[in-house]
Amino acid sequence: MLADTRSYQDKSQAAVLKQFNTTTDGLTSHEAKKRLAQYGPNAIPEQKRNNLLDFLKRYWGPMPWLLELAIVLTLILGHDTESIIIFVLLTINAVIGFVQSNNSQKAVALLKKKLEIMATVRRDQAWQALAASQVVPGDIVQLKIGAIVPADLAIIAGNVTVDQSALTGESLPATASAGDLLYSGSIVKSGEVQAVVLNTGTTTYFGQTVTLVKTAKPKSKQEELMLAIVRYMLYLGIAASVIVAIYGLYLHESPVFILSFVLIFLIGSVPVALPAVLTIVQAVGAMALSKKGIIVSRLTSLEDAASIDIFCFDKTGTITQNKLSIIACQPLTGYTAEQLLDAAGLAADQEHPDAIDQAVLNYAAEIKHPLDFSKRQQFTPFDFATKRTEAVITTTDHRQMRVIKGAVPTILALYAKQHPADTAPASAAIQQLATANAKKGYRSLAVASVVDSQMALVGVLAIADPPRADSASMLARLKNLGIKPMMITGDSVPIARDVAEQVGIGTKILPAKALKTGTAADKIQLIHESDGFANVFPDDKYQIVKLLQEDGHLVGMTGDGVNDAPALKQAELGTAVSSASDVAKASASIILTHPGLHDIIAAITTSRQTYQRMLTWVINKITKVIEIIILFTLGFFWLKVSLVSLLGMSLLVFANDFATMSIATDNVQSTAGPNQWRLGPLTAASGVLGLWFALVDLVIVWLGLNLFHLSLPVLQTAVLIGLVFNSQLRLLIVRERSHFWTSWPSRTLLAVNLFTIVIFALLALTGWLMPAISSPLLVTILLLTLAATIVLDFLKVAVFRWLKIA
Known part of the structure; x- marks a missing residue:
């Protein structure tokens, strides 16, 4: 039995390697084969559908029993023709239901089928490209830019920044180095590491979330109606x-x-x-939505969606763009916004930009501010040790200037080191801007310059993941349809509150821990009085949806990440956005293929037409x-x-x-x-x-x-x-x-x-x-x-x- 991935956080590299009986040279093919048999493939097993049993089940249930009783009675009375007609009616129901369900299952299977992820694994003292499903605990893997983390890992060498938004909902890349953990499903944005595999398949964070998805069982309003x-x-x-x-x-x-x-x-x-009519009516609605780029993976959700009165939205990638952007240029006294953007832009990696560099470059392009990279003589990319980027440029008066870009604490520490006697005024101004930005939910990027060994603080760039252009209008239309929108996000309260206010959801965003105490009635009242929750984990989202359902509400839920999957499965209308992970799509009732959320309006109106x-x-x-x-x-x-x-x-x-x-x-x-x-x-x-x-x-x-x-x-x-x-x-x-x-x-x-x-x-x-x-x-x-x-x-x-x- 493998331990939880997080339990390895404080263990030394030597202890981890010893526990898995491996070395930095990796496993042998023979040992890997034994472990594959012991732990199973690095994949999430799916329950296969038995077509014959599925068809025969359609002759079992309250309504089929009544018709079968009618067949027996007509035969007893000697009315053979009538019994044949009733059997034909029963079989028509079964065939229509089976065919429509089978078509839906095929569409979902096609959607879930993905290109096999490959992993670079060290086997027999050589690096090999293997299918990620063949990775086993104790393997040594290598990750470079763009790689998808194939399992839960502990880094043994190197540094990387990783995008964990599909797992945590956090849009800002996280940094990781030797001793840190990487979770399955994350994406490497920069750097390179070697790591040892800790958990695979259902024992990974990814897999445990899928297990939670399987426990999510939304009540079928269609079945309740039929009965x-x-x-x-x-x-x-x-x-x-x-x-x-x-x-x-x-x-x-x-x-x-x-x-x-x-x-x-x-x-x-x-x-x-009734069963056949329900299936046909829903299938017609699903076909109409497919022409609009909306895939319906659970037909009964079309019936349920007509009654939805609360819609829970994930923030990152759903309401927002899941892309960092510059919200404001905030130069200190003596500098202009153009000078601040020049310094930040020339201190960005133009060829291989990370998320922050890309945000700076995009902002310059958006406001049509040209960056003259011909002035740049030298560039030092982001380094995990210094936590900043630098560039040497030539000024208009032919002097050399060093421009520096990094996190506020990093730049202020560097400034204090060069100006130990008098750092208060400029540092305080930077800190004041950063604090004000934090209250609005923005992150701050500090920029400094050095001329003739004299360092000066230029200003701050406010960074955030902004709302999509259509989010506010879509949410307004949703309210007009009698549906209350709520934000449920893993991001911080200030960030969530700022975005919620921008798109018109409201400002009463509470931390998820507020739901950890009190009775079920207290929790439901708190949910009704709020506009959303922040700092939530997958089980929090799942519980919020369940609490609302227990209070008599029908709930919609949108999301794009693995962390959204359990709630997507539980909700009457789980909606995966176009950029959603495979697990989110597999858990959802409908899948959007276009960016933005306007298609949700189409799904709601179509469901009400179906009703x-x-x-x-x-x-x-x-x-x-x-x-x-x-x-x-x-x-x-x-x-x-x-x-x-x-x-x-x-x-x-x-x-x-x-x-x-x-x-x-x-x-x-x-x-x-x-x-x-x-x-x-x-x-x-x-x-x-x-x-x-x-x-x-x-x-x-x-x-x-x-x-x-x-x-x-x-x-x-x-x-x-x-x-x-x-x-x-x-x-x-x-x-x-x-x-x-x-x-x-x-x-x-x-x-x-x-x-x-x-x-x-x-x-x-x-x-x-x-x-x-x-x-x-x-x-x-x-x-x-x-x-x-x-x-x-x-x-x-x-x-x-x-x-x-x-």
């Missing part, structure tokens, strides 16, 4: 079945007749196509179930018969459930605020609509008996056609929360709608699969259902407004 709808419909169906069964026994009806009636209620009550389409289907389905229950129950008490045959009910499921899948293409508008699934009001509204349509169906029954004098089989056809026409016409009014003429349905929806009406009309006229009805009766049913639907539209608008369904 709730199934329960609602089933309760209604069972209640009606019990009433009918009791009355049937009272009338001494045969058990077969009663069982057939119960089966009709069961088939009519179960939302057979509207699903809402239409749910209202239509609940209305149909209530219509059927009222119609069949009253019809049985009235006529002592079933108004639709088992075969007719199976066909009705196709007409109502599967034909309405075209809702996925419908033209809908996004709402102004977060959406919430409130099944109580939805059921109440659907109850009003269902009652109205049931009355229309009963009118059809009365007309069939008293005006057209129909036999029972023909009457069953007439009722079936009335139910089909109602379901298709109803769809055209419930798709719009206002009057139906407010917006046009999509061409696909309208075409499928009309096609279903025509097909069932032809079946009824020709007598195929059902007893035939006359043309006058068909026209009467069509006109009656059309008129009733138009009248109902006005009632629908009033009911939706009253129950606040939008």
Whole structure:
């Protein structure tokens, strides 16, 4: 068992090498092979998907059980055709769900597949280029500029600056030398080192974070919705079945007749196509987002995103550019900003600039201030011992000047050494500027010059990782959509507060340690009262998201680094930005491929459109179930018969459930605020609509008996056609929360709608699969259902407004 990487921080080089039974010459190939077998590959193992089991699981669950029960009952009753139809419905659900899920998995797998990282490893006393997955504890590796640290390491020789932003969220490169630790996933920005491997795979910092990612299990609102709808419909169906069964026994009806009636209620009550419709609606939304450069890796997140009311943003690389920039030139008295920038720029490495040098050079280019490098006679790059850069330049009066750039403590110490008698005024001015910058969250870079052995302090450059150009506007639009933005960052409080204020999030940024004490209720209240948290670790981000979810919120989370991955996985809408690490992308629900955050607005609006389409289907389905229950129950008490045959009910499921899948293409508008699934009001509204349509169906029954004098089989056809026409016409009014003429349905929806009406009309006229009805009766049913639907539209608008369904 390997020790935690951080436990090696205070150990000597000799002790570390001895513990791993290695030397600076590295391991032999034979020993490395043994250790690879012992510790495993330097990779994060992934659970492989079993396609067969995944497909078969779609026949297991509350909804499949109900359909499978219906199949068994129809076979017992001798209705083979009906049992085949129900099995086909069940299989269509399974196939659609499996295909869509499989396509999504393939897209994610393609995204996660990365070019294999190579490592320079000393084996058999020679340097070799090996796949990073083959690195083992005790290996000696060499890292140069641009190299990705392949495992957790302890430096044994050399110096480097490394970018750890993917791990810590800190944008400023860190320096490391012999005895220091380097973590897997960091990137070498300058320097060169040799190091011994301490931990690989899941035991690295990187790997432990991925383990935390695996523990993150966001609750699927989609699954909760599906189960709730199934329960609602089933309760209604069972209640009606019990009433009918009791009355049937009272009338001494045969058990077969009663069982057939119960089966009709069961088939009519179960939302057979719900899983397939959900998958298709979400897949259509995902395809629309992919055209905008947004990859959806978890389809259910599209449904959840419509209800998000809090969005947590990582700062570095998400709100900010993850690139150091000069915020201000602050010359001391006697110097100009141009002179300060000249000195700093000529003391920068033009050919191989580090992050700070690049910031200085970029700033000069942005303000169109030319730097005359022809004046530079000598340049000394950054050195880990001196912690500064220097250059010798020729001044306009042909004298030589040495310009020096470095951290404030480094430059002030050098100045005090050369001016031991009188350093207070200039040093105090520099220190005052640095302190003021620190309060704003800026870092300070001091610049000095030396002429004729006389050193002078020129001024300070304020450095920060500035916000992206679109961050403020994006966050403002997000607020207009009813979503509260929060900043969750590993950076310091002053830096986080300054950025949060610039982009309009707010200024109440608290340290993460504020959440370490108190009850869960205290912590939730603190989160609500704040605008964000700083100095957070991966588990802090994860816990903040979980606390918000436990308080009833649906949470969005953005990020780009390994440190963001657990929270990305836990959030309902984990969003990886374009520059995100592979682990962040693998953990996220959606992945942006364009810089900036404007695409988040597209994701939110698309998710709300997805919600509207699903809402239409749910209202239509609940209305149909209530219509059927009222119609069949009253019809049985009235006529002592079933108004639709088992075969007719199976066909009705196709007409109502599967034909309405075209809702996925419908033209809908996004709402102004977060959406919430409130099944109580939805059921109440659907109850009003269902009652109205049931009355229309009963009118059809009365007309069939008293005006057209129909036999029972023909009457069953007439009722079936009335139910089909109602379901298709109803769809055209419930798709719009206002009057139906407010917006046009999509061409696909309208075409499928009309096609279903025509097909069932032809079946009824020709007598195929059902007893035939006359043309006058068909026209009467069509006109009656059309008129009733138009009248109902006005009632629908009033009911939706009253129950606040939008």
